[in-house]
Amino acid sequence: MAPAKKGGEKKKGRFTINEVVTREYTINIHRCFHGMGFKERASRALREIRKFAMKETGTPDVRIDTRLNKAIWAKGIRNVPYRIHVRLSRKYDDDEDSPNKL
Numbered sequence: 316m317a318p319a320k321k322g323g324e325k326k327k328g329r330f331t332i333n334e335v336v337t338r339e340y341t342i343n344i345h346r347c348f349h350g351m352g353f354k355e356r357a358s359r360a361l362r363e364i365r366k367f368a369m370k371e372t373g374t375p376d377v378r379i380d381t382r383l384n385k386a387i388w389a390k391g392i393r394n395v396p397y398r399i400h401v402r403l404s405r406k407y408d409d410d411e412d413s414p415n416k417l
Contacts (some may be wrong), residue, residue, distance in 0.1 A: 337404035342367055345397035353393040360387050360395045372405050 347363045348356050357413075361379060368377045387395060 335405055341398055341400050343398050356395045357388050357392045368403055371405055394411045
């Protein structure tokens with residue numbers, strides 16, 4: 316028999332709510348385009364990356380770097396790379412009026 320897992324274990328893939336941390340991921344964006352027209356692939360890839368980052372960091376405030384944007388659009392609107400390596404970093408927001416502190 317396999318040993319029973321302890322109930323207090325944490326998930327490894329998620330950030331804790333007040334933690335400032337940086338992690339690297341490989342996102343398979345090829346599966347998001349299945350059956351999609353050519354003229355919306357690059358913009359859909361950016362939306363899917365933003366959605367993935369929101370899920371992993373737990374905050375709706377996601378900003379995409381210009382280098383990532385250029386990497387997606389490098390081969391045009393149709394020929395988006397199948398997988399892309401991203402570094403997600405969660406930072407404190409210095410704006411006092413912002414509802415999201417991280």
